[in-house]
Amino acid sequence: MLKIYGVYRSRATRPLWLVEELGIPFEHVPVIQAYRLPEPMASEAPINTLSTDFLGLNPMGSIPSMDDDGFVLHESLAISLYLARKYGGAIGPKDINEEALMIQWSLFAATSIETPALKIQQTKADTDDGKSEIEVAARLLKRPFDVLEKHFSQNSHMVGGRFTVADINVAEIVRYAQGHSALFDNRPALKTWLETCQARPAFKAMWEKRLAEPA
Missing domain, CATH: 1.20.1050.10 (Glutathione S-transferase Yfyf (Class Pi); Chain A, domain 2)
Structure with a gap:
């Protein structure tokens, strides 16, 4: 399944708006920006752009990122253009x-x-x-x-x-x-x-x- 990593209060709005237009199923993984957290490395901190698991997906630690059945892509504009090309019909x-x-x-x-x-x-x-x-x-x-x-x-x-x-x-x-x-x-x-x-x-x-x- 398509996964989009990143919170809505970020550049992730671009692909997140697009998937709303497309009506395709996806999983939203709300990765928050580390600078918005008082202690991003604390054990109880939510998954964020400095979390080890997320850095394993995107070493740059930026959002959004995307995993489309194993195809991983970063940068919001690239993600949106890819999704429109693959799924978009008239929107692509x-x-x-x-x-x-x-x-x-x-x-x-x-x-x-x-x-x-x-x-x-x-x-x-x-x-x-x-x-x-x-x-x-x-x-x-x-x-x-x-x-x-x-x-x-x-x-x-x-x-x-x-x-x-x-x-x-x-x-x-x-x-x-x-x-x-x-x-x-x-x-x-x-x-x-x-x-x-x-x-x-x-x-x-x-x-x-x-x-x-x-x-």
Whole structure:
């Protein structure tokens, strides 16, 4: 059986949202980040990214990881792209060109959007320094967000005119910056696309499970 390792409050949301879309059976193994635990090496500590058993699966100690009947894979974007290719039907690529575009957009989001978007999510805006850091991060997002705005002004989805794994991968990265409304107020096509993705029943099911986890 397919196993996905990682908590919902992590990048594991990407493959966990995807399996909700696919409706395939899987086992969720809730491996938590070690930095969130006061004593991750204690005998009573839950399985975490420093646990010996998990490091045996993923020596990097990062989540998520996946075991699909003995095929082990790490990195959330790679896992999602693999699962969509194997199980996805319309949510996966229909040909090699679509597959290349799904990889392109996923890597674009990871390299051009994720770092400043995470800075926005993780920085408190209740101090002058925090506000300044957020504004710097928002400026770094201007060009990639303009690229997405132009794309969604002409296309309903990332690839192929339909909802695919590329929408999941990109939406879950763009989400990090969602709290900074100014980035979306003047980019209506991007805002509409993200809200449409997050209105899907599978996203809501994934998000409900995320909210049920301890913060």
